[in-house]
Amino acid sequence: MIKVAVDAMGGDFGPAPIVEGVIKALEARDDFVVTLIGSQIKPLIPTNLLNRVSFVESSEILEMSDHATDALKRKETSIYKAVELVRDKECHAVVSAGHSGATMSLATLRVGRIPGVNRPAIATLMPTVNKSRVLVLDVGANVDCKARNLYEFGIMGVAYAKEIMGLKNPRLGIVSNGEEDSKGDEVTKEARELLRNLDAFKGNAEGSDIFSGEFDVVVCDGFIGNIILKTAEGATSAMSKFIKNEVKNSLLAKFGALLMKGAFDNVKKYVDYDEYGGAPLLGVKDCVIISHGKSSPKAIKNAIFQALKFANSNIENIIENRLKEQSGNLK
Amino acid sequence: MIKVAVDAMGGDFGPAPIVEGVIKALEARDDFVVTLIGSQIKPLIPTNLLNRVSFVESSEILEMSDHATDALKRKETSIYKAVELVRDKECHAVVSAGHSGATMSLATLRVGRIPGVNRPAIATLMPTVNKSRVLVLDVGANVDCKARNLYEFGIMGVAYAKEIMGLKNPRLGIVSNGEEDSKGDEVTKEARELLRNLDAFKGNAEGSDIFSGEFDVVVCDGFIGNIILKTAEGATSAMSKFIKNEVKNSLLAKFGALLMKGAFDNVKKYVDYDEYGGAPLLGVKDCVIISHGKSSPKAIKNAIFQALKFANSNIENIIENRLKEQSGNLK
Incomplete structure (x- = not known):
């Protein structure tokens, strides 16, 4: 039985939406149990689910304004306690909507890295026009990466695509400013030479290629990954706003939008972050x-x-083994 | 009378669309003349406009697959000849849809930089939700920038926003992976400290802030600028494709889309690159x-x-003077 630790305090809106999500998950599947870390959470759980939930008390929250590096000292915070449950093998997994830098620091320093990994990476799924998903990493805290970090991200991303996304032959790209080999900043060019050692590697991915369905995994440093996520979010939400404004100004368009509601809802569902959630x-x-x-x-x-x-x-074992196999390519 | 040199050969589709654009411009305004650089262009110009057009023969094209650095040696190419017209003061301006790296090299080395500028930058306009435009620079060839380059981009961008976009108090940002001062890669953080010396500087711009209307000018290196452009393009075109697919699958949505055609056309017009064109x-x-x-x-x-x-x-003078005033901030 899988045990999942959930940091109930970490979200921007307090425990309510997180606990509600936990309840929905428990109701939908019965092959796991949850430990909720937070304060006064028990009354929020329906009695029929209480046999699958345990509670760890914590009223201290690591705020977004706190430094990630403080997370290690703040042992009473919900995120610290949640990660400790995994470290102590009390739980198999942890989910947190809290301070992502802190979660990353705690996971790296308390749970520990897989042998061979220099820097863990946050990997996120984005939609493509083919109705497939593309895994983009790092979108996290690794703002200044070396070529070898990007190379490791590639190995880890391909492993994830195979094992978790179920793809037989994932296609890997590296984010760059053009398709040609001559394109890229210094680190990207150096990383590309390392990535060539992987069968999955298909070359440079331009910003627009991320959504084209040509790639299943793309790597970049966390600085660029964050900019990609936010730019895509900003551009599509600007487009929605433009459409809404036009609709507001025309009765004809208003009626049209009403007829298109189902279509818009489907699109929304498809590009919706909530569909994968983390x-x-x-x-x-x-x-x-x-x-x-x-x-x-x-x-x-x-x-x-x-x-x-x-x-x-x-x-984890697959990543460790793949890194070991490929370590000869790093000098 | 302003004289504009237009490279008629540089575009992906040959001279036809470029020459057609020149004709449209000549018909719309009569305060300028054009020199067209290309081969066999004269027959394409209506006789009533011939008194405002001169021709420079060139049948050689610098292809996209050529290296930008070759541009200097290829003196018979249309782009070389077009830039020389500006260098020789025969024309006041040059427009090219050709190899952008080559245009940049030629302009930098043959026309020359404004005193105080280390690296010229390509600046592009993007739409915002406020129906204003934001100037993003560099979106060009400066892939590995130093902090001082980004600082100069800020000074140049603000000058452009004031003089060409007509903004009294442009708001300048630097692209980063979060709003907080602690965010950014090393170069970005260093550049931010320099940019603080400018009144226009308002802090970090996340990817999503580019389209929010909070900024009039944002700076980044050319690697990131290219990724921003292409990501925005890819994300919005993916969204259009999702909508089109949904419409295809539903009669109701099809009818709705018909009623919304005017609205969609307006949105398209607004996000259309063609509206500023270069x-x-x-x-x-x-x-x-x-x-x-x-x-x-x-x-x-x-x-x-x-x-x-x-x-x-x-x-040009304004940029030169502003750089001189601000040069004390660079050590």
């Missing part, structure tokens, strides 16, 4: 899923489902 | 407008209008 931290010894601070109950539910898939897989 | 190269001594290889006639027309605005302004 980003796995790849490269640490256990399963750590990092969710958005603004996660809805649905996002938390899906993050838990991701954690279950991860915890049921053998991905 | 990106100015800031930091060289004269006006160089770089257009997309796939430019439509409309894009070329608008690129010429941009060139006219630029050539009628005093922006």
Whole structure:
């Protein structure tokens, strides 16, 4: 039986949406149990589910304004306690919608890295026009990467695509400013030479290629990964706003939008972050899923489902073995 | 009378759309003349416009597969000849839809940089939800930038926003992976400390802030600028494709889309690159407008209008003076 630790305090909107997500997940599947870390959480759980939930008391929250590096000293925080449960083998996985830098620090330093991994990476799924998903990593805290970090991200991402996404032959790319080999900044060019050693590697991915379905995994440093996520979010939400404004100004368009409601809802569902709900931290010894601070109950539910898939897989060993096999390429 | 040199050969689709754009521009305004550089172009110009067009013969094209550094040796190419017209003061401005790296090299080395500028930058306009435009630079060839380059981009961008976009108090940001001062890679953090010396500077701009209307100018290196452009393009075109697919599958949505056609057309027009048609190269001594290889006639027309605005302004002197005033901040 998989045990999932959920940091109930970490989200931007307090425990309510997180606990609601946990309840939804528990109701949908019965092959796991949950430990909720937080304050006064028990009354929020329906009595019929109490046999599958345990509680760890913690009223201290690591705020977004706190430094990630403080997380290690703040042993009473919900996120610290949640990660400790995994470290102590009390739980198989942890889901947190709290301070992502802190979660990453704690996971790296308390749970520990998989042998051969220099830096864990946060990997997120994005939609493609083919209705497939592409895994983008790192979208996290590794802002200044070396070529070897990007190379490891590639190995980890391909392992995830095979084991968790179920792809037989994942296609790997590296984010660059053009398709040609001559394109890229210094680190990207150097990383590309290392990535060539992997069968999965298909070359440079431009910003627009991320959504084209040509790639299943793309690597970049966390600085660029964050900019990609936020730019895609900003551009599509600007487009929605433009459409809404036009609709507001025309009765004809208003009626049209009404008829298109189903279509728009489907699109929304497809590009919706909530559908996968969290980003796995790849490269640490256990399963750590990092969710958005603004996660809805649905996002938390899906993050838990991701954690279950991860915890049921053998991905840590696969990453370790792949890194060992490939270590000859690094001097 | 402003004289604009137009590289008729540079576009991906040959001279036709470029020449058509020139004709549209000539028909719309009578305060400028054009020199077209290309082969067999004269027969394409209506006789009533011939008194405003001169021709320079060139049948050699610098291909996209050629290296930018070869541009200097290839003196018979249309782009070389076009840039020389500006260098020789025969023309005030040049518009090219050809190899952008080559245009940049030629402009930098043949026309020359404004005193105080280390690296010219390609600046492009993007739409915001406020129906304003934001200037993003560099989106060009400066893939590995130092902090001082980004600082200069900020000074040049603000000058452009004031002089060409007509903004009284432009708001300047630097692209980063979070709002907080602690966010950024090493170069970005260092550049931010320099940019603080400018009144216009408002702090970090996340990817999503680019489209929010909070900033009029944002700076980044050319690697990130390219990724921002392409990601925004890829994300919005993926969204359009999702909508189109949904419409295809539902009669109701099909009818709705028909009623919304006007609204969609307006949105399309608003996010349309063709509306501004080209990106100015800031930091060289004269006006160089770089257009997309796939430019439509409309894009070329608008690129010429941009060139006219630029050539009628005093922006080179303003950039030079601003850099001189601010040079004390660079050690």
